Structure formats: C-alpha cells, structure tokens
Amino acid sequence: MTFADFVGNLRVVRVLERMLASERVPHALLFAGQKGVGKFTLATLFARALNCERKQGEICGACGNCRALGALDDLEGMKAAALKERGGANPETVPLLLRPHSSVTVLVPDGAYIRVSQMRAVVRQAYIQPAGARRNVFLIDEAERLRFDYADVLLKVLEEPPERTTLILVTAAPFELRATLRSRCIPLFFAPLCADEIESYLAAHRREWKAAERQLAAAAAAGSLGTALSLDLDRYRQMRAEALELVRTAVTRRLDPERLFAASAALAGKGGSAELDPGERRETLEFSLDLLYSLLADVLYLKTDTPELGLRHPDLRSELHGLSRQVGREWLGRAVGYLDRIEGWQRRNVNRQLALETWALGPAGPPAADR
Ligand SMILES: [Zn+2]
Numbered sequence: 001m002t003f004a005d006f007v008g009n010l011r012v013v014r015v016l017e018r019m020l021a022s023e024r025v026p027h028a029l030l031f032a033g034q035k036g037v038g039k040f041t042l043a044t045l046f047a048r049a050l051n052c053e054r055k056q057g058e059i060c061g062a063c064g065n066c067r068a069l070g071a072l073d074d075l076e077g078m079k080a081a082a083l084k085e086r087g088g089a090n091p092e093t094v095p096l097l098l099r100p101h102s103s104v105t106v107l108v109p110d111g112a113y114i115r116v117s118q119m120r121a122v123v124r125q126a127y128i129q130p131a132g133a134r135r136n137v138f139l140i141d142e143a144e145r146l147r148f149d150y151a152d153v154l155l156k157v158l159e160e161p162p163e164r165t166t167l168i169l170v171t172a173a174p175f176e177l178r179a180t181l182r183s184r185c186i187p188l189f190f191a192p193l194c195a196d197e198i199e200s201y202l203a204a205h206r207r208e209w210k211a212a213e214r215q216l217a218a219a220a221a222a223g224s225l226g227t228a229l230s231l232d233l234d235r236y237r238q239m240r241a242e243a244l245e246l247v248r249t250a251v252t253r254r255l256d257p258e259r260l261f262a263a264s265a266a267l268a269g270k271g272g273s274a275e276l277d278p279g280e281r282r283e284t285l286e287f288s289l290d291l292l293y294s295l296l297a298d299v300l301y302l303k304t305d306t307p308e309l310g311l312r313h314p315d316l317r318s319e320l321h322g323l324s325r326q327v328g329r330e331w332l333g334r335a336v337g338y339l340d341r342i343e344g345w346q347r348r349n350v351n352r353q354l355a356l357e358t359w360a361l362g363p364a365g366p367p368a369a370d371r
Pocket of ligand 1 (some may be wrong): 053066
C-alpha cells in the first residue's frame with residue numbers, strides 16, 4: 001500500500017508528503033479524528049516512507065524495511081503474538097511493545113491503559129541511534145488511553161526531542177489527552193469520509209456486495225470506512241427496522257403492543273435466541289441509540305428541508321419525510337432529549353427495554369401540539 005491507495009483526507013496526505021519531500025519531519029505529530037478514518041493506517045505509511053531504503057518519501061514495498069513494516073497491516077495479529085510471547089510475565093517488567101523493525105515501535109493499550117512501563121520503554125529507545133533505518137518512529141495508538149497520571153513520563157522526549165526520532169500519537173479523543181502532551185505535537189485533524197468515497201472503496205474491495213448494499217453500508221458508516229468494512233448488513237437492517245418501528249410509534253401514536261414489545265426487546269439486547277452478556281447488551285443498546293438518533297436526525301433534515309447535510313438513511317427517505325410532516329421541531333427536541341437521558345442511564349441499573357418503550361409511548365408527548 002502507498003499514499004496513492006489511501007482513501008480520503010487528501011489534505012492530510014499532502015501535508016505529510018510535503019514534510020517528507022522537504023526532509024523537515026516533526027518530532028511529534030498528533031493524528032486526530034473519528035474511529036475508522038484511517039489515522040493509524042496513514043501513520044504506518046508515514047513510518048514506511050520515512051524509512052524506505054530506496055529513497056525517503058517512497059514506499060517501494062520491496063526493500064527490507066518496507067517488507068518488515070508491512071507487518072503493521074495486521075495490528076491485531078501483532079498484538080496477539082506479543083501477548084502470547086509475554087505469557088504470564090509481569091506487564092510492568094515486560095512491557096507490551098510491537099516492534100516490526102528495531103527502529104519502529106508501536107504502543108497499544110495493554111488492558112485498559114497504555115502502561116507506564118510501555119512509556120518508559122519509548123523514552124529509553126528514543127535516545128538510541130536508529131539502526132538500519134533513517135529514523136526511530138514510535139506510533140502510539142489510542143493515545144487517549146495513556147495512563148493519565150503518568151503520561152508526563154513522555155514529556156521528556158517531547159521537550160528535548162532526540163534527533164532522528166518521530167512520535168505519532170493517534171487518537172479519536174484528542175481532548176482526553178493531557179494538554180501538556182497535546183500542545184507539544186503538531187496536530188493533523190482527519191475529517192469523516194464522504195459517502196461517495198466509502199462507496200467507491202467498497203466497489204473495489206467488496207465486490208460481492210450488491211450496489212444497493214454498498215450504498216446502504218456507506219450511508220450507515222457515517223464517515224468511517226472502518227465501520228463500513230466491518231458492518232454486518234443483515235443485523236444492521238434488522239435493528240434499523242426495529243428502531244424505525246419505535247420512531248413510527250412515537251410519531252403516529254398508533255400502537256401495536258406486540259410489535260412494540262418485540263422491537264424494544266431487540267433494541268435493548270434481549271431479542272434473539274442467544275443470551276447476551278452485560279457487555280454485549282450495553283453495546284447493543286449503544287448501537288440502538290445511535291440508530292434512533294440517526295433516524296431522528298434524518299427526520300429533522302427532511303423537516304427543515306436540508307437533506308443535503310447528509311441523510312444516514314436515504315433509502316427510507318419517503319417514509320421519514322412522511323413522519324417529518326407529523327411532528328414539530330420542539331417535539332424532535334424533546335425526543336432527542338429523552339434519548340440523551342436513556343444514554344446517561346446506561347451505567348445504572350435501569351430496565352433498558354422499559355426505558356425504550358417509555359420513549360416510544362410517553363415523554364416526547366403527543367406530536368400534534370407544535371406541528
Ligand atoms: Zn522500501
């Protein structure tokens with residue numbers, strides 16, 4: 001893979017290419033943007049281009065360094081292998097480091113956090129001259145999970161940057177990083193991809209999908225190529241039908257108790273044959289709430305005649321348009337507000353199914369008032 005194969009965020013790609021061409025490479029970069037837009041992928045391409053043996057700025061794909069760094073395409077596999085190798089050893093004495101090359105190190109969370117031992121290993125390695133490469137590169141994935149109380153360990157490298165070393169912090173939540181770290185990096189913000197970019201990528205890489213399925217996945221992904229690629233289309237369609245049933249009930253007040261019960265059960269993670277564990281149930285509810293929010297957002301776009309802002313459900317346009325004529329903006333505001341509350345209740349022991357049914361039946365109130 002080279003920069004030319006990278007999808008979206010051309011502006012960021014150009015900035016990196018300019019840095020490579022001028023050989024003015026910063027000591028610390030921050031790659032920020034929502035999940036699934038290619039931040040880590042682009043960071044690995046930058047690491048390759050910095051160290052290609054043919055020429056800085058190229059990714060020949062054939063030299064020893066390019067081949068070694070090709071392992072970064074399978075981060076999960078690298079992590080699993082490193083964990084296996086560590087076995088039962090203490091993570092504070094044997095830090096989790098992914099090293100496809102002696103001069104390229106990747107940090108990923110070890111458990112809930114990136115540990116102090118991992119950060120200390122970066123500091124040690126950063127001051128060693130790169131061997132068999134032009135630069136030491138450190139990629140820190142999910143950097144918002146650096147142990148907050150110890151993250152200043154890394155400050156030394158950022159304040160007195162060793163020559164020929166580059167750190168790239170990759171994060172979907174840049175403002176959860178300590179300001180002391182964030183402010184010492186050059187930030188590059190990644191935008192969500194547009195549906196057309198995702199769709200054309202799917203056309204090349206998911207040829208077995210029908211055109212309508214690719215269109216559905218691209219709209220559902222809301223700018224995240226990673227989400228589009230990992231989407232289970234059947235489940236998505238089924239859950240979306242349940243969410244639409246709830247919205248329909250809330251708007252029209254036409255009640256089919258059995259249908260509503262089945263829909264709310266599925267959305268709360270109670271439907272289906274297999275019993276879900278608490279983590280899976282929480283994930284299902286998050287997925288369901290996201291669907292409900294996105295359906296209401298489409299209703300609002302259609303109500304305010306601004307569908308060009310990006311409908312998540314273009315294939316449901318005519319039904320959602322019909323619903324939009326039965327509610328006012330104030331009603332939509334209340335409906336969204338109550339969803340916010342359900343989201344906030346997640347950590348508490350609240351009956352999720354009942355909360356969803358109440359949402360469909362009650363608090364948003366009869367829509368007629370402010371039509
Ligand atoms: Zn190369």
